[in-house]
Amino acid sequence: MPMDEDEAQRLDRLHGVLRHILRRLYLAPVDPSSLHRVLDIGAGVGTWARDMALMLPQGADTQVFGVDLQTSWDEFLGDDLPSNCHLMYGDILRGLMFRDARFDFVHQRNLVRSIPSSKWSDVLREHVRLLKPGGWLELHEPDYSFSRKSMDPAPFADRLSAEIGRCCAITGVHLDMVSSLHLCLEEMGLVNVSYRRLDIPLGEWGGPTGDILKNIMSRDFEGFEASISRSLGPMAAFDFEDLIRGFWDECEQIKTCITLHIICAQKAPLPTPISPSTSHNERK
Ligand SMILES: C[S@@+](CC[C@H](N)C(=O)[O-])C[C@H]1O[C@@H](n2cnc3c(N)ncnc32)[C@H](O)[C@@H]1O
DSSP states (O other): OOOOHHHHHHHHHHHHHHHHHHSSSOOSSOOGGGOSEEEEESOTTSHHHHHHHHHSOOSTTOEEEEEESOOOHHHHHTTOOOTTEEEEEOOTTTOOSSOTTOEEEEEEESOGGGSOGGGHHHHHHHHHHHEEEEEEEEEEEEEEEEEESSSSOOHHHHHHHHHHHHHHHTTTOOGGGGGSHHHHHHHTTOEEEEEEEEEEEOSGGGHHHHHHHHHHHHHHHHHHHHHHHHHHOHHHHHHHHHHHHHHHHHHHHHTEEEEEEEEEEEOOOOOOOOOHHHHHHHHO
């Protein structure tokens, strides 16, 4: 979706809702005082990187970097950026310009639609390259397969999920990848890998958060509608509008949720060197 004022506001509100739901900026078991260099990939308008920089102790040895393909941060954040936050151009699909093992923490949220499934292993390898030994990776990705609180059938949610999946597949993106990323990270030798699925209510039934999320997601769906009409023709887009209307009605009846996949993983710490006295004792 192009970064304009509306998209910037949408990402800003989404960040606010997610922060409210999670009650924190990240879930990995990391003490903030141990974080000196933090990276946010696909930083959007830079709100996560900004808030992280504000949360960490201020000082020259604590720096938060955000990279993205778009670079119009001045337009959206203005002067609202702490001095330890740096936003810059970077394309995760081409590899980032940082040296190996530069970061204590790498965060990536909501990029699934921009990463073709054939590229995920390169992307994960790039994350691992950037982490210091002992550093943490955290990924938050939706898969647009909707869950629900009731046992009733969900024809609109099922159809919407299938249409979104079809639309993404045109560019080689397979959204269901996100439920196996933790397994790829384990195979790559990361440790303390955790995976959880968080079902977030969509629609008025979910109270103020569900209502705000409905607004945010409506614009997201408009983006899909535009790509469907580009690839499949305007008739398909017309059907899509009906589908969205039915979907929002259905959300209220069957209490639909969107699922966020949250993965945390640690790059194996370097082995602690055995001190001469210990090794001597051990030999005894
Ligand atoms: C849906 S937004 C999410 C923004 C932010 N992570 C958040 O959760 O608020 C996706 C962002 O990823 C950026 N993006 C897409 N492909 C990228 C790539 N190959 N490298 C870096 N950023 C990318 C887009 O420009 C956009 O700002």
